[in-house]
Amino acid sequence: MTNAATAAVHGEHDSNPWWTRAVVYQVYPRSFADSNGDGIGDLGGIRSKLDYLAELGVDAIWLSPVYPSPQHDNGYDIKDYQDIDPVFGSLAEFDALLTAAHSRGLKIIMDLVVNHTSDEHPWFVESRSSKDNPKRDWYWWRPTADASSAGAVGGPPNGWGSAFSGPAWTLDPITDEYYLHLFARQQPDLNWENPEVRRAVYTMMNWWLDRGVDGFRMDVINFIAKRAELVSGPQASLGGGSPMGPQIHDYLQEMHREVFAGRTGEHLTVGEMPGVTVEDARLFTDPARAEVDMIFQFEHVSLDQGQTKFHFLPRSLPALKASLGRWQGGLAETGWNSLYLNNHDQPRLVSRFGNDSEFRFESATLWALVLHLHRGTPYIYQGEEIGMTNVHFESITDYRDIESLNHYREAVAEFDRTGQFDQAPATVLEGVHTMGRDNARTPMQWDDSAHAGFTSGTPWIAANPNFAAVNVAADRAAKRSVFRFYQRLITLRHTLPTVALGDFTMLEPNHEALYAFTRTLGSETLLVVANAADAPLTTPLPADLSGAELLLGNYPAAEQTGTGEAPLRAWEARLYRLATRTANS
Structure with missing residues (x-):
């Protein structure tokens, strides 16, 4: 520039x-x-x-x-x-x-x-106290289902399920009506129409x-x-x-x-x-x-x-x-x-x-x-x-997340009823190991x-x-x-306008291991190449690297041939500033 x-x-x-x-x-x-x-x-x-x-x-x-x-x-x-x-x-x-x-x-x-x-918020405490409370309409209340509805007579208004397992409607005995909670029953939904x-x-x-x-x-x-x-x-x-x-x-x-x-x-x-x-x-x-x-x-x-x-x-x-x-x-x-x-x-x-x-x-x-x-x-x-x-x-008792605990309880209960293999306790626990929210919540x-x-x-x-x-x-x-x-990545975003504002172009969209794209602003083009695999990359990189400047990489800098054929090692990522717009886009 x-x-x-x-x-x-x-x-x-x-x-x-x-x-x-x-x-x-x-x-x-x-x-x-x-x-x-x-x-x-x-x-x-x-x-x-x-x-x-x-x-x-x-x-x-x-x-x-x-x-x-x-x-x-x-x-x-x-x-x-x-x-x-x-x-x-x-x-x-x-x-x-x-x-x-x-x-x-x-x-x-x-x-x-x-x-x-929370169902302990003063707004909800008032709302559930009676059908004519001024805050009744601050939440979603519905009577039990009638014979013409899809729900069972005397049951919830419909069959919505909550994000944390179980129904999204809970019957409140104070007024004998159901309230809506898209998440846990202790999390009643506010009525924003009010x-x-x-x-x-x-x-x-x-x-x-x-x-x-x-x-x-x-x-x-x-x-x-x-x-x-x-x-x-x-x-x-x-x-x-x-x-x-x-x-x-x-x-x-x-x-x-x-x-x-x-x-x-x-x-x-x-x-x-x-x-x-x-x-x-x-x-x-x-x-x-x-x-x-x-x-x-x-x-x-x-x-x-x-x-x-x-x-x-x-x-x-x-x-x-x-x-x-x-x-x-x-x-x-x-x-x-x-x-x-x-x-x-x-x-x-x-x-x-x-x-x-x-x-x-x-x-x-x-x-x-x-x-x-x-x-x-x-x-x-x-x-x-x-x-x-x-x-x-090793045990579900070591976990704390309500979503994981509810899922485990319901899935294992289904296994006890049906014997479905994918609901076996060990299989369900493996799902919690892989995708449960407590993975992110263990101490720093x-x-x-x-x-x-x-x-x-x-x-x-x-x-x-x-x-x-x-x-x-x-x-x-x-x-x-x-x-x-x-x-170093944060510094790049603070100092290089192309990182913050440059146009994005995906390269090699169908490649099973190579994640590559360019960012372009004015006459500057940055190239990202990353090998998301355990084995070295054998295919050529999607650019001519002649005169390119290696701005950041997660391996010691490799010698570059200038032909775009320098292989990426396992899980290697590089950021280049290209001399000219040579990327195949």
């Missing part, structure tokens, strides 16, 4: 929202760091690790819920939106964390869970923003709009579909007007939206529509799931490339992608997509390079930056001391037994450090 062209590109880079060049780090507070020895992570523990996160180079911290909660779903069942659960600390400690984070240039993103509340509900939520959001938080990650936010004909209709089930209703755009636009419009500064809004399409996402993230900045979609993390998420299918690299490439193309001109391969609800990426034994470092860094060089905002889940792996507890592995340095007490869930070898202290001291690799 000429100096003028470089300055122009950097100017465009600087004029875009901060989150286009940012990296967000997700903290699962229960499992991150415990400051008081009670075995549960807390705000004091997070504050003690802010220098670590600042050294990593991330721009924002997304906190999973820290509100008061009965903890049936580890904090995603909230009974008070405007306080801190004592297990995590207090509002004063939250303010101290916020101040300390801001002093280091770190933003704090709160988890917004407003599809449902404007009083919406006003109460917006008031709460404004309260947190006034306190200084920098945005919200919005839990299953597309579910707040229900297709009313489905809620009240006699259909047996959703049939794997989404309950999302067309009102969702009205709700999000209203939320933007009532909460974010007119505020100084830029606040990040990311909506978790199961079941949405690329076309949906363009609408949600089009800046002109003023809804949300980006969404979490689930298409790419559903490709290896069979009958249920616990029925694991072999990974197909072409299918993964097709999915991620479709989202890159679909949001290229309008909207924005969020980039992730694991979070608090997903297995560890190095175990799911890589080789977590012989090539743990290589596959962890390969997927880091691949993901961070896509167009969008990358999210790092705690422990990802040191290559933490899935855990294989800080060092090789007791309980991985997470707590001086007894942890709420046991640490992964491999913590003696896989931990922050060991990784940062290693010659080949996953942490240092992530640092």
Whole structure:
């Protein structure tokens, strides 16, 4: 690039929202760091690790819920939106964390869970107290089914199932009516058709923003709009579909007007939206529509799931490339992608997509390079930056996640009734080993001391037994450090406009092992080549590397022939700056 062209590109880079060049780090507070020895992570523990996160180079911290909660779903069942659960600390400690984070240039993103509340929330306590309570219509109540419905007489209104197994309707004996809960029975769904509900939520959001938080990650936010004909209709089930209703755009636009419009500064809004399409996402993230900045979609993390998420299918690299490439193309001109391969609800990426034994470092860094060089905002889940792996507890009693425990109980009961092989206890447990959410929720592995340095007490869930070898202290001291690799990736996004804003072109979409693509901005083209396999790559690379500059790789630099034929070793990934546009696109 000429100096003028470089300055122009950097100017465009600087004029875009901060989150286009940012990296967000997700903290699962229960499992991150415990400051008081009670075995549960807390705000004091997070504050003690802010220098670590600042050294990593991330721009924002997304906190999973820290509100008061009965903890049936580890904090995603909230009974008070405007306080801190004592297990995590207090509002004063939250303010101290916020101040300390801001002093280091770190933003704090709160988890917004407003599809449902806890059944202990005062709103629901009032709602269930009588049919004529003023808050009755704040939730979805329905009478028992009649003879004309698909449900049994005296049964639930319809056959909807909850995401955590079992029916999505629970009969409440106080008024002899059913309430809707798309998740656990302790998580009744709010009725967003009631404007009083919406006003109460917006008031709460404004309260947190006034306190200084920098945005919200919005839990299953597309579910707040229900297709009313489905809620009240006699259909047996959703049939794997989404309950999302067309009102969702009205709700999000209203939320933007009532909460974010007119505020100084830029606040990040990311909506978790199961079941949405690329076309949906363009609408949600089009800046002109003023809804949300980006969404979490689930298409790419559903490709290896069979009958249920616990029925694991072999990974197909072409299918993964097709999915991620479709989202890159679909949001290229309008909207924005969020980039992730694991979070608090997903297995560890190095175990799911890589080789977590012989090539743990290589596959962890390969997927880091691949993901961070896509167009969008990358999210790092705690422990990802040191290559933490899935855990294989020997007994279901060692697990804590409500989804896994309910699935195991129901599947084994089905085995006892039918003798189906795929429901045998050992087979079901293997599914939990592979896909269960507790894989991401074991304690952060800080060092090789007791309980991985997470707590001086007894942890709420046991640490992964491999913590003696896989931990922050060991990784940062290693010659080949996953942490240092992530640092370099984050620096590239901060300093190279092409990483943040460049056009994306997938190469070799049908190759079973090679993940390759280019990013182009102005006259600069970056090439990513990655061999996601245990064996060396034997086919030529899809570019002439004459004059190319190797910017980053996860192996010691190999001699380049300049012909594009230099092989990639097992789980090797490289990032090049090409001299000219020579990639075959």
